[in-house]
Amino acid sequence: MTALLTGIYKNGKIELLDAPPNLREGRVRVLVTEEPEQASPPGQMRFGQFSGDLLPTEEDFKVAEWRGEPEFDNLNGA
Numbered sequence: 712m713t714a715l716l717t718g719i720y721k722n723g724k725i726e727l728l729d730a731p732p733n734l735r736e737g738r739v740r741v742l743v744t745e746e747p748e749q750a751s752p753p754g755q756m757r758f759g760q761f762s763g764d765l766l767p768t769e770e771d772f773k774v775a776e777w778r779g780e781p782e783f784d785n786l787n788g789a
Contacts, residue, residue: 712737 712734718727720743731737 714731714734716727716729716731718725718729720741725741
């Protein structure tokens with residue numbers, strides 16, 4: 712059986728946050744990933760994330776606006 716568990720590595724020790732389901736003993740492989748200290752929640756954008764030399768204009772938002780596509784609207788019976 713294989714189980715993916717989350718945990719925290721700190722000061723040379725690993726603390727598991729989850730218990731493996733129905734497993735008393737087994738081999739362990741550890742992959743440590745460095746987490747940013749103040750990460751934005753997944754899927755959220757923050758102001759200036761894609762900033763460059765040019766600021767967006769009202770026209771940029773009009774171009775990006777969703778206007779619908781008949782072939783997709785018909786898929787859901789709309």
